[in-house]
Amino acid sequence: MPVIIDILAMLVNVVVMLVIIQFIIGLLFAFNVINPSNDFLHQIYRSINALLDPVLAPIRRILPSTGAIDFSPLVLIIVLQIVLRVLIYGTYGA
Numbered sequence: 001m002p003v004i005i006d007i008l009a010m011l012v013n014v015v016v017m018l019v020i021i022q023f024i025i026g027l028l029f030a031f032n033v034i035n036p037s038n039d040f041l042h043q044i045y046r047s048i049n050a051l052l053d054p055v056l057a058p059i060r061r062i063l064p065s066t067g068a069i070d071f072s073p074l075v076l077i078i079v080l081q082i083v084l085r086v087l088i089y090g091t092y093g094a
Contacts, residue, residue, distance in 0.1 A: 005091050012080045015055075019073045022048045052076075 025045045028034040034041055052073075059072040 001091055005087055008087065009084055012084050015052075015080060016077050018048050018052060019077060022052060023073060 022045065025034075025041060025048070028041075029036045029045070036042060056072045056076060059075050060070070063071055063075065
């Protein structure tokens with residue numbers, strides 16, 4: 001069982017890293033630091049969006065609309081961390 005928890009922890013870390021990378025690239029595009037027509041970064045951004053949208057879409061439907069600010073990545077990170085902590089605590093104990 002500890003091996004499964006370790007694998008899940010690695011997957012959670014990968015998802016958190018992808019969310020952070022998506023956020024940073026989105027900011028760089030939004031503030032025109034990097035030209036949105038940059039094919040390489042645009043392809044990376046679209047690939048990360050394709051991976052994360054199935055997970056973020058249900059969260060976006062539940063959260064109220066806040067205008068231009070999207071809190072769904074933050075909610076995803078918090079929920080993943082809580083689930084991971086519960087699994088670790090349930091497996092290893094206090």
